[in-house]
Amino acid sequence: MAAETGTPTTLTLKSNDDELFSVAESAAILSVTIRNMVEDGCAGGVIPLDNVDGKTLASVITYMNGISAIPADEEKKKSYRDKFLSDKDFETLADMVLAANYLNMSCLMDAVSAKIAQVMEKKSVGWVRRKFGIENDYTPEEEAAVKEEHKWTFEGVETDDDN
Amino acid sequence: KIRDGDYAAESSAAKKVVGNSFSVPKFLREVFTEELGQASGGRRRHWLLVLAVHAVMLDSGFLEFDKKSKKVVRGFGFHSRGDLPSDLSLFYTPVPRGAFAENVIVVLKFQPLGKFMTVYGALDNGSSKRSTYSVQLNEDRLVPFLKFVWADCELDGGLSNTSPEKEVSKFWIDVKDKLVSPLLIDSYKKSGLEYLPCFTSLPADLKLNILECLSGVDLARVSCVSSELRSLASTDELWKSKYVEAFGDLDVLMFENWKSAFVHMRDFVSFKPITQSCLLQPPFEWGYCYNHQPPPLMPQLFNVQLPLWMQNFHNYGPWI
Numbered sequence: 001m002a003a004e005t006g007t008p009t010t011l012t013l014k015s016n017d018d019e020l021f022s023v024a025e026s027a028a029i030l031s032v033t034i035r036n037m038v039e040d041g042c043a044g045g046v047i048p049l050d051n052v053d054g055k056t057l058a059s060v061i062t063y064m065n066g067i068s069a070i071p072a073d074e075e076k077k078k079s080y081r082d083k084f085l086s087d088k089d090f091e092t093l094a095d096m097v098l099a100a101n102y103l104n105m106s107c108l109m110d111a112v113s114a115k116i117a118q119v120m121e122k123k124s125v126g127w128v129r130r131k132f133g134i135e136n137d138y139t140p141e142e143e144a145a146v147k148e149e150h151k152w153t154f155e156g157v158e159t160d161d162d163n
Numbered sequence: 164k165i166r167d168g169d170y171a172a173e174s175s176a177a178k179k180v181v182g183n184s185f186s187v188p189k190f191l192r193e194v195f196t197e198e199l200g201q202a203s204g205g206r207r208r209h210w211l212l213v214l215a216v217h218a219v220m221l222d223s224g225f226l227e228f229d230k231k232s233k234k235v236v237r238g239f240g241f242h243s244r245g246d247l248p249s250d251l252s253l254f255y256t257p258v259p260r261g262a263f264a265e266n267v268i269v270v271l272k273f274q275p276l277g278k279f280m281t282v283y284g285a286l287d288n289g290s291s292k293r294s295t296y297s298v299q300l301n302e303d304r305l306v307p308f309l310k311f312v313w314a315d316c317e318l319d320g321g322l323s324n325t326s327p328e329k330e331v332s333k334f335w336i337d338v339k340d341k342l343v344s345p346l347l348i349d350s351y352k353k354s355g356l357e358y359l360p361c362f363t364s365l366p367a368d369l370k371l372n373i374l375e376c377l378s379g380v381d382l383a384r385v386s387c388v389s390s391e392l393r394s395l396a397s398t399d400e401l402w403k404s405k406y407v408e409a410f411g412d413l414d415v416l417m418f419e420n421w422k423s424a425f426v427h428m429r430d431f432v433s434f435k436p437i438t439q440s441c442l443l444q445p446p447f448e449w450g451y452c453y454n455h456q457p458p459p460l461m462p463q464l465f466n467v468q469l470p471l472w473m474q475n476f477h478n479y480g481p482w483i
Contacts, residue, residue, distance in 0.1 A: 094362070097373075098365065109372070113369070113372045113373045114376040116362075117373050117375075117376030117377045117381075118376070120377060120381060120385060122381065125387045125388050128385065128388050129389070133362065134362055134388055134392065135389060136389060138390060146393065150387055152380075152383075152426070152429075152430075153380045153381070153383045153384035
């Protein structure tokens with residue numbers, strides 16, 4: 001592979017809105033989906049990624065390049081991931097978790113899932129509904145019942161700051 | 164043209180079925196009971212899978228639509244349908260939310276082939292350029308579990324080591340992710356509404372991945388957000404890992420599920436340091452330790468005989 005021959009191979013990835021990206025093979029094979037294509041020898045031309053749009057693919061590639069530049073040091077990789085995800089909004093994160101799933105990149109997937117979960121931590125029920133666009137489908141009686149059952153979880157919950 | 168009044172009535176009827184039950188098996192059972200209640204044995208079997216898919220559609224906010232009368236169909240009307248035809252098509256329309264007034268129809272085609280049933284779904288707009296989604300169901304595998312969930316009847320010997328709830332949830336997630344959710348997203352697009360990537364639109368396994376990263380307390384609170392999240396956040400596997408994370412790998416057999424084990428253990432752990440220091444003396448200050456509640460199942464948990472004063476600790480004041 002690239003590292004052995006000394007001449008870095010570049011792959012061309014195409015998003016579903018027809019944007020082209022070139023990325024070093026050594027970085028791209030973080031995605032198991034792409035790695036399988038490379039190993040099967042069908043990564044010669046353009047690799048079409050039908051489920052990822054250009055904006056999301058651009059940030060995934062930024063991540064691929066960033067993380068593969070870090071030598072095997074879990075601590076540093078983790079802090080890179082935290083920094084990489086720190087400024088992403090929820091829509092971007094949702095797109096990224098779908099892309100990471102499609103590309104089969106478990107490290108990115110776990111990091112994004114943890115980040116989304118972190119957003120929910122210690123937040124009120126109403127806040128989670130608004131932030132994640134989740135419809136409250138309980139009737140008032142059901143909601144009262146389910147809240148009563150989970151009363152023990154409301155201790156230390158942050159009060160709503162953006163009503 | 165569909166009148167708004169019909170929609171409103173139907174959507175509240177659908178909500179009523181959905182709202183009263185929190186878990187997939189319960190919801191299924193209600194739909195089954197309502198539709199198949201008086202049908203004879205042989206005919207039921209073939210309709211079970213169709214009805215189960217129908218229930219997923221209802222749960223996701225679709226209602227059946229009669230193309231001839233241009234009306235939403237109340238109830239599935241199993242009795243008037245006779246035997247399962249070899250190519251059954253059912254039409255659905257999404258329950259309008261906000262500006263969702265445009266008349267969007269989706270069609271499901273059921274094609275039984277031997278023991279398999281393939282369900283195809285697409286927007287019913289007559290154009291050739293439309294996406295079709297499909298899911299294949301194995302009748303032999305699913306029907307015993309569906310029957311069990313519906314009627315609580317005995318499982319055959321070979322199936323007794325599997326959990327019907329788990330199998331049915333797997334079916335539910337499969338149908339939702341492969342068929343129903345894509346149809347819902349297409350319906351949104353068709354009516355010109357943007358379907359933003361929101362938590363609800365993620366596939367169920369990705370949602371579970373996210374929920375797994377939450378602490379037990381946060382996970383439990385998320386149940387209050389919506390009935391879908393409640394159903395996801397009740398997954399026993401999830402709670403087993405939360406339990407092990409928090410309290411180590413203990414065999415807890417006396418609870419019906421890992422969530423209640425977690426809740427009780429949590430109460431117990433927060434209570435433990437106090438019991439240890441109080442064991443040899445009467446508990447003068449217990450009123451403050453307990454949030455004024457009786458002790459959470461401690462004797463059952465460790466199977467120890469408590470001293471009499473502890474069993475009767477309610478008699479010790481001051482309780483506020």
